[in-house]
Amino acid sequence: MPLKHGEGALHEGPKWMALNPALVVLRGGALGDHVLTLPAVARLRRLCPDQPMYWIGHPDRGRLARPDHLVDADGPIGAALYGAEPSIPDWLRSADRIVAYSSSSERLAHRLQAACSGQIVTWDPRPNPERREHTIDHLLAPLPPCDPARPEDGVPRFSPTDEERSAARQHWADANIDPEDVVVIHAGSGGVSKCWPPGHFLQLGEWLERHGHAVVLLRGPAESENGHLFRTLTDRWPSISAVDPVVLASLLADIRCLIGNDSGPAHLAAAVGTTTLTLFGPTDPTRWRPVGGDGLVVQSPTSQMADLAVDAVCDAAQNLMQPAD
Structure with missing residues (x-):
């Protein structure tokens, strides 16, 4: 499997060690980066x-790749x-192939090249x-194409198991909520610069209710750390949260x-096939x-999220979803 040169490096390690048939992937980053x-x-x-x-990386986010072996990058391997x-x-020194997505790609390449026996590619994951180009295309760039190519090759896919979906449905049932x-x-x-004002979300949620939709909030780290900013929302609607990205x-x-907003959960929802409406301000939807x-995206006419009008988001939601009967 020859790998490309590019914004990283391709190396062959020393040949003094017998190879094991292992593929090693190193990937850091946030939830969206993993998706x-x-x-x-x-x-x-x-x-x-x-x-x-x-898979060398975050012990929870790395589970999205369904690796055979997951190694915490913050442990001894790091x-x-x-x-x-x-x-x-x-197991790393003798791995047949190593693909390392790292912003320290040059330094890491020297370390791996000196110690490992197989083919090594290092690639800076930053666009x-x-x-x-979309970040997906950038991350695919150091890898050779598959033959035949398939339309879905550039689409993130994550399929929960039957057991995982059953647990999620039980969670919704316990909350007396029909997720559909x-x-x-x-x-x-x-x-913070990527966040639409909570007051705008409040108006959006009220509009959704008037059009027959049930509203539930997703609480992530930002909402937990700055709960006072989102109190008008959390006081109004029920919420869900999950630290484990598979859950x-x-x-x-x-x-x-x-x-x-432009965030990891939006990418994760799209990866499981859920309809998404994503709001952009300072970041470029062409890449992200x-x-x-x-899915649809709506971008602020300026880089400021506060300048994205509630009516524009409601119109996009109207186009994306048929009103509930």
């Missing part, structure tokens, strides 16, 4: 169908790759500011729609829009 990496994971699975996948700890474990009638509002984001994906799989499911 947008799923097409790369799917391509690697097609290219290396018989190789077990080791110290071995980035710190002073000299010991790299044998190239000189190219207006629910529009989930996610008012938070990892960056969250399962909860979002059966809802009518998710409306929210959710892909998958039925």
